[in-house]
Amino acid sequence: MNKNFNIYANKAIRIIVVINLIQVILVTGLITVYLLRDNLSFLPINSFDLLLISLVSISLINNFLVLKDIRVVRDLSLQNNMKSISLQNISELNNVLRAQRHDFLNHLQVVYSLIELNEYTEASNYIETVYKDIIKVNRSLKTSNAAINALLQAKLVDCENKDILVELHIDTRLENLIVPDWEMCRVLGNLIDNAIDAVKESKEKGFINIEIVEIDSNYVFTIRNSGKSIPKEMLDSIFEPGYTTKRNRGEGMGLAITKKITQKYNGKITVDSNQSVTTFSVYIPSE
Structure with missing residues (x-):
């Protein structure tokens, strides 16, 4: 369709x-x-x-x-x-949750058998492994917006596949978010993809930190990443249409679109970059 x-x-x-x-x-x-x-x-x-x-x-x-x-x-x-894209992400997340539910009984049977055999150390290790798999999914299911949850889960999996250490902290359910989910996913998707590109360009193992909180009647979406810093003389230009730091890759429209969507809902976007970390923060009014 x-x-x-x-x-x-x-x-x-x-x-x-x-x-x-x-x-x-x-x-x-x-x-x-x-x-x-x-x-x-x-x-x-x-x-x-x-x-x-x-x-x-x-x-x-x-x-x-x-x-x-x-x-x-x-x-x-x-x-x-x-x-x-959002529906595809939701479908993939739903499949993961269904698989976890399907495997839950099997996990219980394994743990029960190990305990019955007095293999307490093995049972503990098994539970820890299963728990880590469950936490990987559940940490992205903290907002009331299914599309955003699915997007975050997809990006977490992408980072894991690319051997990027990623941390996710969500301290709000986004219940009063005025930005339509498809546009908010576009904003977050652009920023996280840029962070992934920046980390991959670095020869060292990098990290990405994603934080979603509510501060002073604003939803604040913060994406931090390691990697090469953005020169100060370029900070004022990166939001201009067509401007890119990816050389032959990209069209330079991602950040311009992100800023346009943010301003459309009376929000703002800021950037700070130094030798150790680059930080993008998006502020959207929650009231």
């Missing part, structure tokens, strides 16, 4: 652009004819002026509406993509 929607949306945009170009060509032709009107004896000047003004006015109004529609279609397409 998501793929079909994107196909139709892209076709609609292309058709609209083509129609718009045809109108521009027609208006250009009319203006050219108007400039050469003295040579046109078959059409009264007054009638031609009226026709030209009418067509140009209609074309300008239509162009404005078309551009507005293109923006709406693109926003809907982007929103659909983000919701599709």
Whole structure:
């Protein structure tokens, strides 16, 4: 469904652009004819002026509406993509939870058998291993927003697969979050992905710290990472569209989009970087 929607949306945009170009060509032709009107004896000047003004006015109004529609279609397409990603993350998290529930009885049977055999040390080690697996999932299930929980779980798994030490601290349920989940996931996804890229560029084993708290009527989302620092002269430019520090990788739109979404809901984003850690903080009003 998501793929079909994107196909139709892209076709609609292309058709609209083509129609718009045809109108521009027609208006250009009319203006050219108007400039050469003295040579046109078959059409009264007054009638031609009226026709030209009418067509140009209609074309300008239509162009404005078309551009507005293109923006709406693109926003809907982007929103659909983000919701599709969120649903995929939720589905994967649900599968993990179902697997844990399915294995729970088996774990109990193993522990019971080890205790019955007086293998207390083995039972303790087994419980500790199982407990760590459960904690890995449960630490991301602390907010009331399923999409954000699923995103955080997906990023934790990604960090683990890339051998990045990650710490997650959540001290709020985000019950009054005014940002739609698909946009908040976009903000967090951009910042965490940037942190992962920064850590991977470093030759040393790095870390990422993700913190979500509520302070002074604001939800504060903080992402810290080790790795190469951002030069001070670049800090004011990293939120500009097209600006990137990834050389040949990336389009430089992630932070610009993150700032735009944050400001859209009367929030703000800050950045601080030194030789040991880079910190991005997003503040969203909770009231």
